Every structure is written in structure tokens, then in C-alpha cells.
Amino acid sequence: MLKFVLLILISVSLNAKSCAVLLYHHFSDEMPKSTSISPKLFEQHLQYLQVNEFKVLPLKTLLSKLKDNDLPDRCVVLTTDDAYQSIYTNAYPLLKKYQMPMAVFVATQAIDKNYKAMMSWNQMREIQGEYVKFYNHTAAHSHLLDLNKAQVKTQIEQAQNSLYQALGTTDKVLAYPYGESNLSILKQVEELDYIAFGQQSGVVSKASDLQNLPRFPMAANFAKMKSFQLKVNTLPMPLVKKRINPIIDKNPPMLNLTFEISQSKPQQDGFNCFANGGVDINWKDDKNVEIVAKKPLMHRRNKYNCTMPSQSKEKYYWHSVQWINPSIAE
Numbered sequence: 001m002l003k004f005v006l007l008i009l010i011s012v013s014l015n016a017k018s019c020a021v022l023l024y025h026h027f028s029d030e031m032p033k034s035t036s037i038s039p040k041l042f043e044q045h046l047q048y049l050q051v052n053e054f055k056v057l058p059l060k061t062l063l064s065k066l067k068d069n070d071l072p073d074r075c076v077v078l079t080t081d082d083a084y085q086s087i088y089t090n091a092y093p094l095l096k097k098y099q100m101p102m103a104v105f106v107a108t109q110a111i112d113k114n115y116k117a118m119m120s121w122n123q124m125r126e127i128q129g130e131y132v133k134f135y136n137h138t139a140a141h142s143h144l145l146d147l148n149k150a151q152v153k154t155q156i157e158q159a160q161n162s163l164y165q166a167l168g169t170t171d172k173v174l175a176y177p178y179g180e181s182n183l184s185i186l187k188q189v190e191e192l193d194y195i196a197f198g199q200q201s202g203v204v205s206k207a208s209d210l211q212n213l214p215r216f217p218m219a220a221n222f223a224k225m226k227s228f229q230l231k232v233n234t235l236p237m238p239l240v241k242k243r244i245n246p247i248i249d250k251n252p253p254m255l256n257l258t259f260e261i262s263q264s265k266p267q268q269d270g271f272n273c274f275a276n277g278g279v280d281i282n283w284k285d286d287k288n289v290e291i292v293a294k295k296p297l298m299h300r301r302n303k304y305n306c307t308m309p310s311q312s313k314e315k316y317y318w319h320s321v322q323w324i325n326p327s328i329a330e
Ligand SMILES: [Zn+2]
Pocket: 081, 082, 137, 141, 177, 178
């Protein structure tokens, strides 16, 4: 009996060491809905996190606690890509009000060119500090898959240099434009000593690929309170750490997942995956499962989203993969 209780305790504490990283773009009622959240709804997100006593960590703290496998329970990190003007006008005042930090990934050429939709370096200097920190989103926001190795390096290092010159940023954290990478980019980014984020949904845990960390997109329907609450309360699928090649070489691609521990029949039955047109799920044994879409994936970026109810049925485990077909243009 004691052994059983201990096992439960161990598995609960393992599950808890994770953090939901959220990805925003615009905080606006006027910008495209597909990448925007209204300032009013964003405030509801922050209120929910405050009332429910979530620990909203700075990005740097997430990364150091992840390294030590010491992430707290109820952990959330706020991130925004592209450094749009609405961060300055609409998000920053709310971050200050609720005393919550946000990491902003900047494609630096757009700032150098003074694009109206973007913040200026001056505005960024003004708000950077306790509540806002700026990180690397490459210089030109190109599709990295179209570039050679030297060009990828230039894109990353040019942006890092601009961020250092303008804002003093030294931490090497990158968000891939469009969340796109391949095995050679993942390896190169690792060799350049960067931690990097993709755009596939999921929870950051010790099983995450440090060069392709997941984030939950927060825009349109995904940003609504019901979806938001589900995401921030999600658990990482308890998988063995494995680097996945995000490029589709055989269409539809096969996803092989390996669980840390044997999954009971009810757990296996509760495991489900979603893709356009449906998926076939094949358990090879009680730890290994194969997932393949029923039809070829037709978009440039495609998702397999897998979920499984936790033993208590109160929460969901989540794992998502973004599959890229580089031959399809944006
Ligand atoms: Zn972007």
C-alpha cells in the first residue's frame, strides 16, 4: 500500500514539473483576428492567472528551472512574437497592473526600418525591465527552411547583435519565424548555444526538445477563456525525450511516441490524436504508440495534437507536433 501511495506521489510530482508557455501576437480589436486577442480578453487571462495563484515566471527563470527540473506547479510563461505596437499601448499597462512578466521575440530588421506596426527601439528601451524582456526572432523573419547554413547563422547573429546594441540583451533565446525548423537547423541552433521555441502547442517539461520548445497559440478561438483555462491547466504527455524531424518526408508522416512508463488499457483507450481527416493510432506495446494521419497533409504547416485524460480525469496530458511541407509556399 505504501509503495502504491509513493508511486502516486512520485508520478504527481513528475507531472507537476512543467510550464505552459503562451504565445501572443497582437493585443488589439482591430488587427487580424487569427493572430489577435482583444485587450479586454487579455486582461481576463491575467485576472484568471492572478485569482488562481499561477506562478507567471520570467522566461529566464523558466529556462533555469527547466535545467534543474525544478519547475513549480501551476506555472505559466507569457511570450509574444514580432514586437507589435500594441504591446506598448495595450499589453504593457496590463502587465504592470498585474505585475506579470512577458518575453517578446523581435525580428530586428522591421524595427530598424521603423515599420509603423512595430514598436520603436526607444519604446522598447522604455518598457524593458521587470515586466518586459526582448529576445531573438531573427533579423528578417524569413522562412529559415529556405536558407543555407551560413544564412541561418547570419539571421540569428545579426538579430542578437542588434538586440545587444539597442537593449543590452545577452541571453541566447530564439523563437523560429513561423515556428519552422528542420533537423539541421535544430542541431545548428544547439551548437550556437541557443534555447529555441517553436509554435507547436504543448507544455514545456524535461521531455521537451530544448531547441524546439512548445507554446500554446493565444489568438482567435484559442484565446477564449474556456480554451485558455484548459491550456494553462494542461500536463505534458509523460514521454521519453526524443528529437522529432518536423519535415514531412513521407506523407502522411508517422509519429512514434514512447511513454516513460507502461500505460494501462484505460489510459491507452483515453489517448487520442487529432489531424485533418483523422488519424490511425496503433499501440505497439504498453509504452510505444504509432500515430499516422488517414490522409496526406495538405498545408505548409500541419499539426498532430494528442491528448489523454489524467488518472484523476481533471486534467489533460498534451503533446503536439508541427509537420512542415517546405515545398508548399506560404
Ligand atoms: Zn513572427
